[in-house]
Amino acid sequence: xxxxxxxxxxxxxxxxxxxxDDTQPFQRDWLNRYGVQPLGVARPANTAxxxxxxxxxxxxxxxxxxxxGNTGLCGGAVADQASAVIVALSRMTAIGKPDLDSGSILVExxxxxxxxxxxxxxxxxxxxxxxxxxxxxxxxxxxGTNAGGSHAFRFGMMQxxxxxxxxxxxxxxxxxxxxxxxxxxxxxxLRKLFCGSEGTLGIVTRAVLRLYPTPKQQASALLVMSxxxxxxxxxxxxxxxxxxxxxxxxxxxxxxxxxALKHLPDLAYQLETRGDVYLLVEMASGSTRVPLDExxxxxxxxxxxxxxxxxxxxxxxxxxxxxxxxLREEQPEGQRLExxxxxxxxxxxxxxxxxxxxxxxxxxxxxxxxxxxxPFGHLGDGNIHYNLSPPEGRADFDGKAGAxxxxxxxLATDMGGSFAAEHGLGRAKIAMADRNRGPVERELMAxxxxxxxxxxxxxxxxxxxxxx
Numbered sequence: 001x002x003x004x005x006x007x008x009x010x011x012x013x014x015x016x017x018x019x020x021d022d023t024q025p026f027q028r029d030w031l032n033r034y035g036v037q038p039l040g041v042a043r044p045a046n047t048a049x050x051x052x053x054x055x056x057x058x059x060x061x062x063x064x065x066x067x068x069g070n071t072g073l074c075g076g077a078v079a080d081q082a083s084a085v086i087v088a089l090s091r092m093t094a095i096g097k098p099d100l101d102s103g104s105i106l107v108e109x110x111x112x113x114x115x116x117x118x119x120x121x122x123x124x125x126x127x128x129x130x131x132x133x134x135x136x137x138x139x140x141x142x143x144g145t146n147a148g149g150s151h152a153f154r155f156g157m158m159q160x161x162x163x164x165x166x167x168x169x170x171x172x173x174x175x176x177x178x179x180x181x182x183x184x185x186x187x188x189x190l191r192k193l194f195c196g197s198e199g200t201l202g203i204v205t206r207a208v209l210r211l212y213p214t215p216k217q218q219a220s221a222l223l224v225m226s227x228x229x230x231x232x233x234x235x236x237x238x239x240x241x242x243x244x245x246x247x248x249x250x251x252x253x254x255x256x257x258x259x260a261l262k263h264l265p266d267l268a269y270q271l272e273t274r275g276d277v278y279l280l281v282e283m284a285s286g287s288t289r290v291p292l293d294e295x296x297x298x299x300x301x302x303x304x305x306x307x308x309x310x311x312x313x314x315x316x317x318x319x320x321x322x323x324x325x326x327l328r329e330e331q332p333e334g335q336r337l338e339x340x341x342x343x344x345x346x347x348x349x350x351x352x353x354x355x356x357x358x359x360x361x362x363x364x365x366x367x368x369x370x371x372x373x374x375p376f377g378h379l380g381d382g383n384i385h386y387n388l389s390p391p392e393g394r395a396d397f398d399g400k401a402g403a404x405x406x407x408x409x410x411l412a413t414d415m416g417g418s419f420a421a422e423h424g425l426g427r428a429k430i431a432m433a434d435r436n437r438g439p440v441e442r443e444l445m446a447x448x449x450x451x452x453x454x455x456x457x458x459x460x461x462x463x464x465x466x467x468x
Contacts, residue, residue, distance in 0.1 A: 004060035005040055008085065011052045016043045016091070026067060026086050027078060031343075034075030034427055038065070041086045047166060047174060047205040050087065054203065055172030057085055063460050064170075066199035068141025069112065071133040073343055074426025076198045076462045077141065087203060089140050095119045103211045104163055104180040109140030109204045116209075125211045128155040132329055140204045146196030148422035150328075153380030154247050155212070157422070159195035164208035167194055170201070170453040180208045193448075198424050199459040201452040215247070215284035219292035220321040221300060223312035224275035225251075228354035228375075230308040231279050235350065235379045238281065241299050245292060248282030250328045251353075252376035257327065259374070259389075260334030267330060268323055273311035279379065280328050282321075331376045335387055340396050342388040344408050348417035350382040356415055360386055363407045367400050383421045409436050425463050434465075 009017040018026075019040040028035040039062065044050045057064050063084040067077040079086055089110035096106035098120060105127075107116060113134040116127050129142065131149035141147075143165070148157045155161065164179040177191055194201060225231040231251050238246055254276050261267055281299075283292045296314060303309035315321035335341050348356045357375050364371045370391030377384045386408060390397055397404070409419035413436045425433055434442055446464045450456075 004056060004062050004085070007056045007060070008040065008042055008053060011056060012042055012044060012049060016045060016049065017041070018043065023086070026070065026088055029073075029075045029078045030071050031073055031075075034080065035078030036080060036082055038079040038084045038086045039082065041088055043088050043091050045091045047092075047168065050089075050092075050168045050203055050205050051172045051174055053085070053087060054168050054170065058171060058455060058457055061455070061457065063457050064199075064203075065459050066140070066144065066203045068109070068138035068144065069133065069136040070141075071137045072141065072145060072426060073345070073423045074420075074428040076145070076424055076426030076459070080427060080461055089138065089203075089205070092205065098123050098125055098211060099180065100125070102180055103213075104208050105211055106178065106180075106206060106208050107139055108206050109138065109143070111139045113137050113139065113142065120211065121214075124214050126214045127161070127209055128212055129158065129161060132332055139207055139209075143195050143204050143207060144198050145424040146422070148378070148381070148383060150248055150250055150378060152383070152422070153249065153378060157195075159192045161210045162191055162195060162207055163210050165191045165194055165204055166206040167202040167204050170455070170458040174205075175202070178206060178208050182210070196424065198426065198463050200449055200463050201458065203458075213286050216286055216288050217290070217292055218247070218282060218284045218321065219296045220248075220280070220282045220315040220324055221296055221312055222271060222315075222324045222327065223279040223281065223300065223303070224271060224273050224310040225277040225279050226275070226308060226310055228277050228357050231277050231379060232351060232354050233306075234279065234303050234308045237302065238299055239380070241302075242283055242295055245283045245285050245290060245295065246281075246380070247284040248280065249378070249380040250280040250376075251379045252278050252280075252328055252331050253374060254278070255372055255389075256331040256334060256374040256376050256387075259338050260327065260330045263334050263337035264330055267326060269327065270320070270323065271311050271313055275310050278327070280324055328376065331374065332385070332387070335374055335389060338389055340390055342397060342401055342404055344386040344388070344405065344419070345421045345423040346384040346386050346408065346412045346417060346419060347382045347421035348384070348412055348415045350379060352415050352417070353379065353382060353384060356384060356411065356417070357386070359411055360408055363411065364388060364404060367403050367407065368397060370394075371397075371404075382417065405432065406435075427461055430461075430463065430465055 092110035
């Protein structure tokens with residue numbers, strides 16, 4: 001093939017092929033750190049067109065970069081070479097009819113997460129994945145990064161919510177694994193292998209997702225904790241006391257709250273007391289007979305008696321519950337509006353959260369005194385978004401971003417955790433993975449990549465080094 005752009009234009013038509021300045025919205029990652037203008041952007045309308053695009057690119061030796069909503073934070077969904085083709089699935093947005101008896105639904109990879117939530121509401125079902133980018137993140141990208149979110153400790157990550165997949169392989173063949181069953185032990189669990197593969201093994205085109213009944217009642221509370229250790233202790237108590245009714249357990253700091261209130265004028269803090277640490281607790285049940293308010297109020301009383309909880313309030317309406325959640329969900333936006341920031345996606349065993357935050361603070365202040373530390377995240381599964389802002393009066397980090405990232409990654413690794421909790425590796429963290437994970441693990445991943453994509457055309461330079 002002498003002109004891959006002409007061939008792709010013929011396959012996709014004028015609506016499906018973008019080139020030149022028309023590719024600008026697809027070029028850069030969400031943090032504006034990665035990406036170059038690609039050869040073009042392919043926008044297939046169905047699986048057959050995806051397969052045709054992949055075959056044409058393989059024949060021409062052209063690299064392919066799958067892209068969903070492009071909300072990733074590690075540069076894994078944008079091109080790093082001008083000869084690459086971005087395959088954006090934004091036209092593949094079909095949502096099937098939910099199977100009410102089985103609790104599943106078939107969707108195309110370009111479906112926006114918030115659109116899926118909206119489509120399920122009339123049926124009394126929910127897809128239990130919630131995150132800050134749900135208004136733009138697409139199902140294919142969520143699968144590719146094995147997304148987590150605020151309810152992961154209760155319902156699992158994306159790999160736990162995917163029952164079946166359809167994937168276009170690097171040679172253009174199509175694997176049909178669209179089976180709507182939880183138990184399927186007929187060999188390797190291929191559907192889970194593609195979850196977290198960041199488009200390096202194939203392009204997910206359709207998925208069968210697992211659904212749950214929408215809760216008939218919820219109880220939420222916003223708490224001021226005495227410190228991070230108290231939050232960890234109270235979280236452990238709640239897991240034992242509330243068990244299967246505990247649906248959300250989120251924490252944030254006063255640094256993040258201050259920034260959010262500063263930059264988002266419609267945000268309201270409704271408690272009388274401010275503290276260093278806040279905990280957002282949510283319980284849910286499919287039965288109206290479960291006394292959630294009583295269980296949560298009793299737990300709150302115990303926490304105050306133990307000196308763990310300084311102040312708190314139970315949401316008395318859906319509107320107040322939404323306000324409590326906004327305080328947590330607007331943490332990234334408040335820090336973004338403050339200016340330069342560094343994001344670190346960490347996980348440790350939940351019991352080690354306080355120790356990591358305290359040790360991380362010492363490390364950060366040694367690297368750059370006065371660094372403002374904004375830890376927030378998911379207490380239930382140990383995921384810490386350990387984000388930094390420069391010291392007051394400074395506009396940047398004095399070239400020390402790499403030192404922060406390496407030190408915090410090493411600390412997480414030493415604590416038995418991960419430096420890539422739910423955002424993946426992308427292009428940004430390959431070297432970090434090589435340094436913090438054993439050679440056997442990294443070699444196994446490289447072998448998998450080579451087995452699935454021997455010509456190395458599927459999202460090269462992402463997740464593992466390319467070429468091998």
